[in-house]
Amino acid sequence: MFSLYKKELQSYFYSPLAYIISAIFLLIFSLSFITWITNLTSLSLRFSFSAIFYSQFFYFIFLIPALTMKTFAEERRAGTEVLLMSTPLNVFKIVMGKFLAASTVYLLIMVLTFVYPIIALLYGNVVWSSLICGYIGFFVWGVACIAIGILMSSFTENQIIAAILGEAAMIFLLFIDSFNEIDMIKRTPVLSTIFSAISPKARFADFASGIFSLSDLIFYISFIAVILCFTMISIEKRRWSRG
Amino acid sequence: MIEIKNLTKKYGNITAVNDISFTVNKNEILGFLGPNGAGKSTTMNMIVGYLPITSGKILVDGKDITTNSNEVKKMIGYLPEIPPVYLDMKVIEYLNFVAGIKGVEKKQRERQVARALSRLKITDMKKRLIKNLSKGYRQRVGFAQALIGDPKILILDEPTVGLDPNQTLEVRNLINSLKKDHTIIFSSHILQEVSAVCDRIVIIDKGKIKAIDTTENLSKLNSEHITYVIKIGGNKARVKKALSVVEGVKSIEIDDVAAHEVYEYIINVESEEVRKDLLHAISKGDFELMEIKQHKLSLEEIFASITKEETEQTSEKSVELSK
Numbered sequence: 001m002f003s004l005y006k007k008e009l010q011s012y013f014y015s016p017l018a019y020i021i022s023a024i025f026l027l028i029f030s031l032s033f034i035t036w037i038t039n040l041t042s043l044s045l046r047f048s049f050s051a052i053f054y055s056q057f058f059y060f061i062f063l064i065p066a067l068t069m070k071t072f073a074e075e076r077r078a079g080t081e082v083l084l085m086s087t088p089l090n091v092f093k094i095v096m097g098k099f100l101a102a103s104t105v106y107l108l109i110m111v112l113t114f115v116y117p118i119i120a121l122l123y124g125n126v127v128w129s130s131l132i133c134g135y136i137g138f139f140v141w142g143v144a145c146i147a148i149g150i151l152m153s154s155f156t157e158n159q160i161i162a163a164i165l166g167e168a169a170m171i172f173l174l175f176i177d178s179f180n181e182i183d184m185i186k187r188t189p190v191l192s193t194i195f196s197a198i199s200p201k202a203r204f205a206d207f208a209s210g211i212f213s214l215s216d217l218i219f220y221i222s223f224i225a226v227i228l229c230f231t232m233i234s235i236e237k238r239r240w241s242r243g
Numbered sequence: 244m245i246e247i248k249n250l251t252k253k254y255g256n257i258t259a260v261n262d263i264s265f266t267v268n269k270n271e272i273l274g275f276l277g278p279n280g281a282g283k284s285t286t287m288n289m290i291v292g293y294l295p296i297t298s299g300k301i302l303v304d305g306k307d308i309t310t311n312s313n314e315v316k317k318m319i320g321y322l323p324e325i326p327p328v329y330l331d332m333k334v335i336e337y338l339n340f341v342a343g344i345k346g347v348e349k350k351q352r353e354r355q356v357a358r359a360l361s362r363l364k365i366t367d368m369k370k371r372l373i374k375n376l377s378k379g380y381r382q383r384v385g386f387a388q389a390l391i392g393d394p395k396i397l398i399l400d401e402p403t404v405g406l407d408p409n410q411t412l413e414v415r416n417l418i419n420s421l422k423k424d425h426t427i428i429f430s431s432h433i434l435q436e437v438s439a440v441c442d443r444i445v446i447i448d449k450g451k452i453k454a455i456d457t458t459e460n461l462s463k464l465n466s467e468h469i470t471y472v473i474k475i476g477g478n479k480a481r482v483k484k485a486l487s488v489v490e491g492v493k494s495i496e497i498d499d500v501a502a503h504e505v506y507e508y509i510i511n512v513e514s515e516e517v518r519k520d521l522l523h524a525i526s527k528g529d530f531e532l533m534e535i536k537q538h539k540l541s542l543e544e545i546f547a548s549i550t551k552e553e554t555e556q557t558s559e560k561s562v563e564l565s566k
Contacts, residue, residue: 003343007332014331083327084386087344088313137269240295241254 001093004084008071008101017070021063022109028059033116061145061174065166067105068149069159071098072235077157085239091232095150099228102146110139130209137207140220141200145170147227154234173200198223244269244426245290245396250299251286252450259285261450262299272422274441275430275457282450283423283430284324290428291321303396317346320394324401326385330374334365334384337373338391343552345392359387362417378405387416397427403436415440469512471521475503475546480490485528487512491517 010016030053075081119127152165176199200223203216245267252260260282267273277283288294290301292312301308303315329337338359342352360366363383368376373384384407389397399418403411418427418440431437437444438458446454475482479497486495491513498507511523518537525532 003340006343007329007336007340010336011331078327078330079323079325080327080329082288082291082293082321082323083341084344085293086316086319086321088316088346089344090313224305239293 001097002095004089004094005101008098009104009207012067012101012105018067018105021067022112025063025109026112029113029116058174061170062167062231064106064142064145065149065152065163065170068102068146069153069163069166071102071150072154072231073156073159073197075161076238077159091235095228095231095235099147099150103106105142106142107139107148110135110142123230124230133207133212136212137216138206141204144200144220144224144227147224147231148173151227151231151234154231154238176201244271244304245428246300246302247286247290248300248302249424250286250289250301251297252282252289252294253297259450260289261452263447263452264299265445265452266454267426267428268421269426270424271443271480272418272441274425274437274444275428275447276434276444277430277447278431278432280449281447283447284400286447287321287400287428287430288323291319291398292316307362317392318394319396319398320389320392322385322389322397322399322402324404326381327388328373328381328384331372333370333372335360335369338369338387341388341391347392355391356394359390362390363387364413379407379410382406383410383414387418393533395426397421397425397429399427399429401431401432402429403431419535440566467514471512471518472511472536472538473508473510473521473525473532474500474505474534475508475525476502476533477528478504479506481528482506482508482525482530485524485530486521489517489520491520503529509538521541 072081075084117126117131148169149162149166150168153159153162155165156162176195200220203213203219206213206216247266248264250260250263251258260283263282263286265273275283275286285294289296290303291310292308292315296309303318304504306315308315329340332340333526335356339352340355342356357366360369363386364548365380365383365387368380368384373381376384382402386399386402389399402418403414406414412556415436418429429437429441441458443455443457445452483495483497486492486508495511498509500507512518512521522532522535
């Protein structure tokens with residue numbers, strides 16, 4: 001599995017895609033950073049990274065499907081899936097290898113954003129606990145998005161469709177607790193409980209405001225596990241109905 | 244070494260492979276022959292463990308592909324129709340990667356990769372990006388991948404398609420040299436290639452096996468169809484009459500030739516001895532013998548007749564059904 005992981009990681013760095021995504025990511029982050037800092041003079045609120053995080057994730061999750069779209073779509077299209085499947089590698093190792101590689105790239109992008117807390121540290125105080133908490137939430141939510149992106153990529157041979165499905169999934173999950181506002185849903189308490197329970201946004205909000213809740217963390221981890229299982233099932237199913 | 248028993252593959256209502264059975268012996272080169280869409284690639288994908296089987300059994304060295312899939316996969320090197328190469332990798336990176344996923348021990352990897360590169364004569368290309376290689380070279384990289392891990396069995400799906408004549412010859416020589424240490428299944432729709440390299444041939448069409456035999460035996464079918472093509476000058480009707488009374492003549496076809504009163508007679512005979520009597524009949528009738536050729540049924544024609552029979556039968560059936 002390590003060979004696969006290494007190869008996937010290398011291929012992210014050979015193509016311009018990862019660099020472009022990192023650039024856009026950092027651009028959005030820095031714009032947000034700058035806006036908040038300049039606004040400080042007019043508002044009497046203390047500046048905090050949590051506010052940035054909370055408004056950030058809205059944008060960055062749309063970048064993630066672009067990162068993951070080629071994971072499985074390209075394999076099937078280029079005919080290399082048969083290579084992976086004709087070796088002792090099983091589906092679990094294949095999915096994990098790709099997932100870990102994508103998560104590593106995401107981690108690296110995130111590490112690049114550390115430059116902002118460092119700048120903040122030079123000019124003032126940084127509340128470390130809430131910062132670290134925010135970053136954990138940032139990371140975990142991003143990795144969950146990566147899992148979804150990989151799942152979408154396993155549905156199709158076409159990278160663009162994989163990206164579009166990923167974006168649609170992001171939007172859906174983002175607004176899932178807003179669905180609770182719909183009257184029809186309000187009337188069925190079962191549905192509204194489910195929706196608020198699985199809303200990643202609500203849970204992320206906790207991390208962003210500096211609250212480290214174990215149940216939130218477990219939510220994300222189990223979410224990721226479930227999505228990866230679905231991905232494995234999707235790959236197997238493709239194999240069975242290949243025609 | 245490989246036993247295929249009653250193998251069937253269905254996609255919904257479509258049967259791609261219909262109850263086929265054959266064996267491949269150790270250190271044998273088996274040719275898998277058939278027109279496009281016959282089911283060759285499907286069968287190969289099943290042997291390799293990529294496609295699930297609908298029914299039947301595949302035993303490789305006694306082990307079942309469905310229950311012992313990892314063990315079986317370790318024994319097989321596969322070159323699919325489209326070489327499974329990653330365009331954004333360099334040749335040597337790709338082969339190292341393949342060595343890794345096939346579970347080759349770290350110490351062995353370098354040696355195996357180097358050996359695969361030299362066997363396919365692509366050592367000079369090892370630092371090149373696969374995207375920048377021509378089709379022929381990509382095919383060679385794909386073949387090199389199949390050799391990694393030193394598998395006992397090689398399954399090659401149309402390994403020479405897209406190669407120029409020189410490369411084709413090299414690949415053929417390579418396959419011959421691999422024979423002593425490997426068992427090989429090699430598919431093609433170029434008969435000449437198959438008959439040049441293979442010990443035995445399996446002919447498949449529309450998912451069914453049409454013939455399994457040694458190359459020699461299939462070529463012997465030649466002797467059952469002896470045809471002479473004779474250009475004779477003279478009155479068509481009289482020539483035909485004179486020829487048809489010769490003992491051993493099975494059929495006569497007449498073709499026009501761009502010359503006055505000269506025709507080409509395509510005569511199907513029972514045996515080679517009939518030729519003497521034919522020549523005798525021609526000189527007795529005072530006809531002008533211009534050219535005589537013997538036409539041996541080529542493997543192409545044998546193949547065409549074997550695979551055509553079924554088509555005629557099925558088209559008859561479909562005519563009946565539509566009535």
